[in-house]
Amino acid sequence: xxxxxxxxxxxxxxxxxxxxxxxxxxxxxxxxxxxxxxxxxxxxxxxxxxxxxxxxxxxxxxxxxxxxxxxxxxxxxxxxxxxxxxxxxxxxxxxxxxxxxxxxxxxxxxxxxxxxxxxxxxxxxxxxxxxxxxxxxxxxxxxxxxxxxxxxxxxxxxxxxxxxxxxxxxxxxxxxxxxxxxxxxxxxxxxxxxxxxxxxxxxxxxxxxxxxxxxxxxxxxxxxxxxxxxxxxxxxxxxxxxx
Amino acid sequence: xxxxxxxxxxxxxxxxxxxxxxxxxxxxxxxxxxxxxxxxxxxxxxxxxxxxxxxxxxxxxxxxxxxxxxxxxxxxxxxxxxxxxxxxxxxxxxxxxxxxxxxxxxxxxxxxxxxxxxxxxxxxxxxxxxxxxxxxxxxxxxxxxxxxxxxxxxxxxxxxxxxxxxxxxxxxxxxxxxxxxxxxxxxxxxxxxxxxxxxxxxxxxxxxxxxxxxxxxxxxxxxxxxxxxxxxxxxxxxxxxxx
DNA sequence: CGCGTACTTGAGCCGTTTCAAGTACGGTGG
DNA sequence: CCACCGTACTTGAAACGGCTCAAGTACGCG
Numbered sequence: 001x002x003x004x005x006x007x008x009x010x011x012x013x014x015x016x017x018x019x020x021x022x023x024x025x026x027x028x029x030x031x032x033x034x035x036x037x038x039x040x041x042x043x044x045x046x047x048x049x050x051x052x053x054x055x056x057x058x059x060x061x062x063x064x065x066x067x068x069x070x071x072x073x074x075x076x077x078x079x080x081x082x083x084x085x086x087x088x089x090x091x092x093x094x095x096x097x098x099x100x101x102x103x104x105x106x107x108x109x110x111x112x113x114x115x116x117x118x119x120x121x122x123x124x125x126x127x128x129x130x131x132x133x134x135x136x137x138x139x140x141x142x143x144x145x146x147x148x149x150x151x152x153x154x155x156x157x158x159x160x161x162x163x164x165x166x167x168x169x170x171x172x173x174x175x176x177x178x179x180x181x182x183x184x185x186x187x188x189x190x191x192x193x194x195x196x197x198x199x200x201x202x203x204x205x206x207x208x209x210x211x212x213x214x215x216x217x218x219x220x221x222x223x224x225x226x227x228x229x230x231x232x233x234x235x236x237x238x239x240x241x242x243x
Numbered sequence: 244x245x246x247x248x249x250x251x252x253x254x255x256x257x258x259x260x261x262x263x264x265x266x267x268x269x270x271x272x273x274x275x276x277x278x279x280x281x282x283x284x285x286x287x288x289x290x291x292x293x294x295x296x297x298x299x300x301x302x303x304x305x306x307x308x309x310x311x312x313x314x315x316x317x318x319x320x321x322x323x324x325x326x327x328x329x330x331x332x333x334x335x336x337x338x339x340x341x342x343x344x345x346x347x348x349x350x351x352x353x354x355x356x357x358x359x360x361x362x363x364x365x366x367x368x369x370x371x372x373x374x375x376x377x378x379x380x381x382x383x384x385x386x387x388x389x390x391x392x393x394x395x396x397x398x399x400x401x402x403x404x405x406x407x408x409x410x411x412x413x414x415x416x417x418x419x420x421x422x423x424x425x426x427x428x429x430x431x432x433x434x435x436x437x438x439x440x441x442x443x444x445x446x447x448x449x450x451x452x453x454x455x456x457x458x459x460x461x462x463x464x465x466x467x468x469x470x471x472x473x474x475x476x477x478x479x480x481x482x483x484x485x486x
Numbered sequence: 487c488g489c490g491t492a493c494t495t496g497a498g499c500c501g502t503t504t505c506a507a508g509t510a511c512g513g514t515g516g
Numbered sequence: 517c518c519a520c521c522g523t524a525c526t527t528g529a530a531a532c533g534g535c536t537c538a539a540g541t542a543c544g545c546g
Contacts, residue, residue: 079404145388146342152395159402
């Protein structure tokens with residue numbers, strides 16, 4: 001399973017076609033009046049980042065909030081010794097860095113692009129003003145925070161309640177299959193993550209992930225071909241994850 | 244270290260004196276106009292619960308949101324085999340069950356009183372209407388969700404990044420000391436939790452908590468007398484938790 | 487063709503969990 | 517007042533499981 005090769009061209013492709021689509025298709029401001037919408041859009045600064053770019057870092061004071069227009073962003077947290085765990089992989093339309101922008105406390109997580117991304121940034125002052133003045137925006141923020149909390153709870157569950165490696169990996173595969181819209185009925189999906197990153201997402205070492213995945217393959221629960229994964233025996237996988 | 248004996252009388256005491264103080268002292272609605280505040284207060288139903296009462300259960304569809312007036316509430320999550328982990332111990336003024344009330348998804352955690360509590364309940368329909376109509380309320384909700392997210396991230400950190408028992412317990416003691424306003428300058432505090440509950444809060448077994456605490460006591464990092472704990476050597480404890 | 491990155495596989499170590507006994511304390515009923 | 521009981525805490529010994537270290541393989545890319 002190798003990381004998907006990402007053409008550097010993607011970056012520039014998105015530069016061309018995404019700015020117009022971002023606001024319309026993301027659905028973040030569809031309820032705003034046209035005039036109000038224009039005013040708000042003017043506050044945001046659209047930026048483009050290559051792969052592996054850093055949006056913000058754990059421990060850093062918040063500069064503002066981020067609306068992801070295109071691409072995927074990895075949200076992670078790391079310890080002093082360099083170990084890190086992945087909390088979430090955010091997709092287009094998600095607001096990032098909210099809790100810090102709201103409280104003013106340092107970011108508790110870091111955000112790093114996994115692919116070339118288009119990101120709309122808003123300074124903290126403007127963000128807070130928007131919260132005060134635009135109730136519709138507040139509701140969007142509330143929805144995002146609610147989702148973030150669910151995700152965080154899910155991670156607490158996999159890290160805290162799933163002690164065995166098989167549980168963690170099974171949960172991870174099923175979660176990913178459920179979230180990925182590209183997942184077909186046969187439960188085929190593409191994991192744009194390395195074993196290392198999967199390990200960070202579930203709280204194991206790289207080697208243990210390899211071993212567990214190999215074990216699943218042996219037991220004919222999954223098939224793998226590079227980053228492609230097919231879930232063959234979902235019921236058994238679910239029973240493993242429920243344990 | 245035994246659980247604090249709680250007089251059943253506390254329950255009735257709070258019934259007598261808390262309703263008036265709750266709204267004023269919690270500071271949740273201080274910015275509302277007097278008229279608006281009265282209208283909102285009328286929506287909430289004040290209830291009293293004894294110790295170990297259940298406010299809501301994991302997996303249950305959300306009925307509404309809860310504003311804790313007095314007492315402490317344990318927020319926990321449990322696995323199929325009965326293991327459970329404590330996410331947070333909420334205190335007066337906190338809003339509970341928000342993320343589920345917002346999204347409509349089943350509660351991802353359970354809430355159980357640790358002491359007799361006064362709780363103000365609002366039905367989900369009223370809650371959502373309040374969100375739509377009262378921006379000040381939205382902001383309160385945003386603040387609470389932001390705090391919840393920080394707490395959840397903290398738990399992800401202790402469960403995911405702290406592998407060793409000493410790290411987890413040291414972090415727990417310092418966190419608790421920082422949060423507890425009754426903590427004196429000498430770092431004395433009262434832990435209203437059993438070893439079992441501490442174990443659930445940091446992801447260890449009851450026995451390991453006992454052993455680790457005994458180890459700390461041996462090393463003169465802490466002193467314990469029943470539920471009373473004194474942190475004697477904070478620097479060392481911090482270095483252990485940072486590891 | 488050689489290099490870098492990611493994956494694979496094996497062997498041994500280490501620390502928590504598990505299981506098992508036993509202690510301490512508060513409350514209850516005789 | 518005391519014996520009894522339940523809950524919580526303590527302590528020891530053994531087992532399990534993932535981690536660490538180490539070696540080797542596979543693949544894409546310049």
